[in-house]
Amino acid sequence: MFLAMVCMTTLTAAAADAEVTEVLNADFTQFTEGSPTSPKEFPSYGTGAFNSFFTSWFSSKVAQAGGALLIKDGGYVQTSSLNLREMNGICRITLKARAIDSYGGAVKFNVGYSGTATEMLPDDQWHVIQIIVGGGSISTRIKVEPFLSVSGILLEYLKVEQSADFIAAPQAQQPTQANGTSFTATWKSVTGATGYFLDVYSYDSDNKKVYFIQNEDCGNVRSKKVEGLDPETTYYFVVRATNGSGVSADSEEIEVVKVISSIATPEVSDATAKDGKVSFTWNPVADAEAYLVCLTKYTTLTQDATATVFAEDFAGVNIGTFSDIEFTYNYKLDQYTKSKGWDGSELGLAEGNIVLTPFSGATGTLVTPVMDLSANNGAFSVVYNLAEAAHGYYSSGSKVTVDLLDKDDNVIETKEATIEKKEYSDYSFEFTKGTAECKIQISYSGNKKLFIDDIKINQQKKAGDVVTEPMSEVRVEDTSYSFDYSPADNEKVGYVVYAIGRTVSSGEIAEIMSEASEEKFVDKTTSAIGSVTDDAVNVNVTAVAPGTLSVTTADAATVTVFDLAGRVILSKNVPAGTSEVSCQANGVVIVRVADKAFKILL
Numbered sequence: 001m002f003l004a005m006v007c008m009t010t011l012t013a014a015a016a017d018a019e020v021t022e023v024l025n026a027d028f029t030q031f032t033e034g035s036p037t038s039p040k041e042f043p044s045y046g047t048g049a050f051n052s053f054f055t056s057w058f059s060s061k062v063a064q065a066g067g068a069l070l071i072k073d074g075g076y077v078q079t080s081s082l083n084l085r086e087m088n089g090i091c092r093i094t095l096k097a098r099a100i101d102s103y104g105g106a107v108k109f110n111v112g113y114s115g116t117a118t119e120m121l122p123d124d125q126w127h128v129i130q131i132i133v134g135g136g137s138i139s140t141r142i143k144v145e146p147f148l149s150v151s152g153i154l155l156e157y158l159k160v161e162q163s164a165d166f167i168a169a170p171q172a173q174q175p176t177q178a179n180g181t182s183f184t185a186t187w188k189s190v191t192g193a194t195g196y197f198l199d200v201y202s203y204d205s206d207n208k209k210v211y212f213i214q215n216e217d218c219g220n221v222r223s224k225k226v227e228g229l230d231p232e233t234t235y236y237f238v239v240r241a242t243n244g245s246g247v248s249a250d251s252e253e254i255e256v257v258k259v260i261s262s263i264a265t266p267e268v269s270d271a272t273a274k275d276g277k278v279s280f281t282w283n284p285v286a287d288a289e290a291y292l293v294c295l296t297k298y299t300t301l302t303q304d305a306t307a308t309v310f311a312e313d314f315a316g317v318n319i320g321t322f323s324d325i326e327f328t329y330n331y332k333l334d335q336y337t338k339s340k341g342w343d344g345s346e347l348g349l350a351e352g353n354i355v356l357t358p359f360s361g362a363t364g365t366l367v368t369p370v371m372d373l374s375a376n377n378g379a380f381s382v383v384y385n386l387a388e389a390a391h392g393y394y395s396s397g398s399k400v401t402v403d404l405l406d407k408d409d410n411v412i413e414t415k416e417a418t419i420e421k422k423e424y425s426d427y428s429f430e431f432t433k434g435t436a437e438c439k440i441q442i443s444y445s446g447n448k449k450l451f452i453d454d455i456k457i458n459q460q461k462k463a464g465d466v467v468t469e470p471m472s473e474v475r476v477e478d479t480s481y482s483f484d485y486s487p488a489d490n491e492k493v494g495y496v497v498y499a500i501g502r503t504v505s506s507g508e509i510a511e512i513m514s515e516a517s518e519e520k521f522v523d524k525t526t527s528a529i530g531s532v533t534d535d536a537v538n539v540n541v542t543a544v545a546p547g548t549l550s551v552t553t554a555d556a557a558t559v560t561v562f563d564l565a566g567r568v569i570l571s572k573n574v575p576a577g578t579s580e581v582s583c584q585a586n587g588v589v590i591v592r593v594a595d596k597a598f599k600i601l602l
Contacts (some may be wrong), residue, residue, distance in 0.1 A: 018163045018164040018165040018245060019163060020161050020162070021161060021162045022161050023082055023083070023161060023162060024079060024082060024158065024159065025157070025160075026079070026157060026158040026159070027156075028069035028155050028156055028158070029067045029068065029157070030053070031053075031068065031069050032064070032066065032067055033064040033066070034065050034066055034070075035065060035066040036065045036068070039063035039070045040063055040065075054077075054079075054080070055080065057078060057079055058077070058078040059075070059076065059077045060076055061073075061074055061075025061152075062075055062077060067156075068154040068156050070153075071144070071145065071146050071152050071153055071154075072151075072152040073149060073150055073151065073152050073360060074360045074361075075146070075152065076144060076145035077143070077144050077155075078143040078144075079141050079142045079143075079160075081139040081141055082136070082140050082141070084112075084136025084137060084138075084160075085136065085137055085138040087163065087164060087166065087192075089134050089136035089140075089191065090132065090134045090136065090168060090192060091132070091160050091161065091162050091166065092130065092131070092132050092160070092161045092162070092166050093131050093132075093142065093160055094129070094130045094158075094159040094160075094161070095107065095128070095130075095144065095155065095158050095159075096126060096127070096128050096155065096156040097121060097127060097153050097154065097155050098121070098126045098127065098153065098154045099121040099124050099146075099151075100153065100154065101124060101149055101150055101151050102124045102323075102324055103123075103324055103325060103326075103327070104120065104121040104122045104149070105120075105121050105147060105148045105149025105153060106118050106119065106120050106121060106146070107119050107129060107144060107145075107146065108144070108146075108147045109133070109142065109144060110145075111133050111135045111142050112135045112137055112140040112142075114134070114135035115133040115134055115136070117131050117133055118147060121149070126156070132169070134190070134191040134192070136162075142158075142160060144158065148327065148359060150359065150390070164243075165245050165246030167190060167192055167241050167243045167246055167248045168190050168241065168248060169190070169251050170187040170189075170193075170241050170251045171187060171188040171251060171252070172185070172186075172187045172238065172239050172251035172252055173188065173254070173507060174254060174257070174504050174508055174509060175257075175504065176259060178256055178257060178258050178259050178504070179258060180231035180258045181227065181228070181230075181231055182226060182228070183225075183226055183235075183256050184223055184224070184226070185198060185223065185237050186222060186223045187222055188222065189222055190241040190248070193220070193242065193243055194220055194242060195217060195220050195244075196219070196220070196221070196222070196242070197216065197217060197218065197242065198215075198218050199214050199215060199239075200213040200236070201213075201236055201237075202234060202235050202236070203234075203236075212226070213226065218239075229256075231258075234255065235255075235256040236253050236255050236256065237253075237256065238251050238253050238254070239251045255509065257502050257504055258287065258502075259503055259504045260287055260503045261512075262512070262514075263286075263287055263288060263499050263500075263501045263512050263513070263514045264285045264286065264499060264514060265285075265498075265499065265514045265515045265516070266291065266479075266497045266498070266499050266514065266517045267517065267518075268280060268281075268496070268517040269281045269520075271495070273485075273522065276484055276485065276486050277482055278482065278483055278484075278485045278493075279480065279482040280480070280481060280520070281479060281480040281481075281592060282479050282480075282497050282517065283479065283568070284479050284597070285499040285501075288501050288514075289477070289502060290476065290500045291475070291477070291478075291479065291497050291500060292474070292475055292513070293472075293475075293495065293496075293497055294340070294470070294472075294473050294495065294496050294516075295470075295472050295473075295474075295483065295494070295495050296468060296469070296471060296493065297469045297470075297471050297492075297493050298468055298491060299466065299467045299469070299490060299491040300464065300466050300490045301461050301464065301465050301466075301490075302463060303463045304460070304462050304463055305460075305461060306460050306461070307458065307460075307467045308456050308457065308458055308469070309373070309375075309380070309457050309461075309467055309468070310339075310368070310371055310455075310456070310457040310469075310470075311454070311455070311457070312337055312338055312339065312368075312454060312455050312470075313352070313453070313454040314337065314352055314353055314354050314452070314453065314454065316335070316336040316337055316338070317349050317350070317351055317352055317353060318351060319351065320348065320349040320350040320351060322353075322389065322451070323392030325348035325349065325357065325449065326348060326349045327357065328347050328348060333347075335475065336354075337473065338470040338472055338473050339368075339369050339473070340369060341368075341369030341370060342367065342368065343366075343367045344356075344366040344367055345363070345364060345365045346358045346359065346362050346363065346364035347366070348449065350451060352453060353451045353453050354452045355450065356443075356444040356449065356450040356452070357449050358444065358445055358446070361445070363443050363444070364444045364445070365441055365442065365444075366441070366452060367405070367439050368439050368440045369439065370407050370437050370439055371437075371438065371439070371457075372435075372436045372437065373431075373434030373436075373457070373459065374435055374436045375434075375460070375461060376434075376459050376461070377432075378431070378433050378435065379434070379459070379460070380434050380457055380458065380459040381429065381430050381431070381458045381459075382402060382428070382431065382440055382455065383426050383428045383455070383456045383458065384400075384402075384426070384429075384442060384452060384455050385425070385426050385427075385452070385454045385455075386400065386419065386424065386425065386427055386450060386452060387419075387424040387425070387450075387451045387453070388419040388446065388448050388449070388451070389448060389449060389451060390449055394422035394423055395422060396418075396422050397418065397446075398419050398444065398446030398447075398450075399416055399417070399419075400416070400417055400418075400419065400427070400450065401414060401415070401416050401442070401444075402414070402415045402441070404434065404439075405438060405439045405440070406437065406438055406439075407437040407438065407439065409439075412433050412438065415429040415430070415431070419446075434459075475500070478597065479590075479592070479597050480597065481497075487523050488524070491523065492521050492522060493521065493522050494519045494520065494521050495519065495520055496516040496517050496518070496520075498513050498514050498517070499514040500512070501513075539551075539552065539553045539554070539557070539593045539596045541591045541593060541598040541600060542600070543600050543601065543602050544580065546602060547583060547584050547585055547602055548581070548583075549561075549580070549581045549591060549600065550579075550580055550581075551578070551579050551580075551593060552577070552578045553574065553576060553593055554576060555594075556573065556574065556575050557573070557574060557594045558573050558574075558594075559571070559574055559591065559592070559593050560592045560593075561581075561585065561589050561590070562589065562591075562592070563585070563587075563590075569583050569585050569589065570583040570585075583602075585602055588601050
């Protein structure tokens with residue numbers, strides 16, 4: 001979602017009965033020469049120039065495209081001055097557009113000096129875009145330009161209209177006051193609005209709206225406190241504006257998220273192991289929606305060797321393809337990588353790859369987490385497996401830059417290489433100034449895309465040195481995790497767990513993460529290895545009476561009962577078979593037996 005750019009809402013209903021005045025109707029189907037794949041350039045001036053068709057318009061990087069106008073990446077068209085002083089400067093803009101690239105793109109509008117909007121083109125098909133926007137004056141130019149579209153967009157027509165019924169939809173804001181049972185809905189004022197209407201609702205199992213408030217008249221204010229909510233239900237709201245003559249479309253739907261400032265750290269159990277499978281558990285954490293499990297392997301070298309001290313293969317990227325990239329506008333990549341702390345800009349995703357996708361002269365970057373590369377007097381090598389490509393076809397010839405940065409992003413050392421092969425190839429960069437806290441950044445400013453399949457950092461180590469290697473980062477919703485592991489004599493695995501919740505930060509929904517749990521370890525000498533019975537077999541828990549549980553397990557086990565805040569209510573050992581456990585609690589509790597958890601209503 002383009003959080004800072006979407007300023008208007010697409011109109012979903014036609015105007016009512018007021019007269020509609022057509023201010024502009026520009027027909028671009030008259031541009032019959034050329035085609036979308038072989039466009040016909042306009043002469044720079046004189047007959048046949050774009051300005052000879054549309055007097056007093058401005059344009060850049062436009063061409064005829066077989067019955068449409070092509071606006072190339074970095075280009076635009078801007079209308080002549082329009083008189084939009086009437087109707088409080090509010091107008092409706094209708095545009096028929098198509099992205100050239102299969103992944104789509106976006107269209108950006110500028111109306112005078114104050115009205116802006118960005119509307120998405122989800123694919124390479126024709127779409128009619130219709131927005132209502134204010135900001136018009138006696139002399140207003142409307143500018144249209146492609147955005148996030150390497151090959152540009154096609155236009156068939158552009159229409160501008162005014163009516164007393166037209167009123168822009170409000171811009172609803174993410175509640176910053178929400179505690180689970182109440183929230184305050186807020187929205188920005190709309191030019192010409194005399195009042196606002198509010199809907200608050202949830203969704204049932206059939207994805208149908210269940211209204212808590214519907215069409216509530218809020219008067220001419222810009223906030224409304226809503227109380228009496230069910231803390232176990234997810235609510236949404238929209239708001240509409242009225243000018244007394246017409247009613248706007250809905251604002252963007254806003255999900256109400258409980259605002260929290262911190263989340264507790266999970267308490268992790270010692271690992272148990274059987275037949276090469278290691279398992280561990282942790283207590284449920286209040287307000288957690290998921291947990292991040294991080295595994296790290298520590299290997300003690302038995303002799304001097306060149307060791308891979310950092311490696312990432314981006315196997316966690318499971319969306320996008322080589323020819324159809326999934327663009328990402330959240331530059332934090334931890335959900336796709338084994339180690340935490342990646343960053344970057346101008347990024348895309350293609351299965352197994354991070355892609356640098358610079359637009360309009362920008363630079364794409366990918367930055368590793370902070371790491372210690374001070375060994376061997378700071379000498380090390382970085383090996384990237386790279387390919388340059390666009391639209392599913394390999395390319396070559398562009399330069400890439402690799403920088404050694406300190407933890408504050410200052411450049412310590414710089415290396416360059418040229419993409420020489422039209423296929424995936426390894427490119428190695430030698431550095432000599434590694435520090436105890438440094439990062440590696442790769443940069444690309446070419447007009448194609450740079451696919452990064454993996455990265456390895458190699459460094460000379462001495463016997464007895466410990467090499468740290470991130471094994472995996474896994475996001476889970478349960479409160480237990482298992483993995484296959486048969487340790488060598490000189491290695492161990494550490495594991496930590498983070499709780500993940502959601503909150504609101506700077507007016508946007510954001511994830512909040514706890515501190516890492518205590519790190520616990522498994523190695524070949526750990527007493528747990530091979531010593532555990534299969535407690536997880538045939539475990540069942542039910543509520544049989546108020547405050548009483550029935551627990552069935554194949555082997556003796558420990559029963560632990562938690563409240564929803566993660567506090568322990570009861571911990572009790574039970575024998576094999578069926579036992580009744582009294583925990584003197586009511587409401588919803590979490591019950592853990594061996595490595596299974598149950599959510600029970602007492």
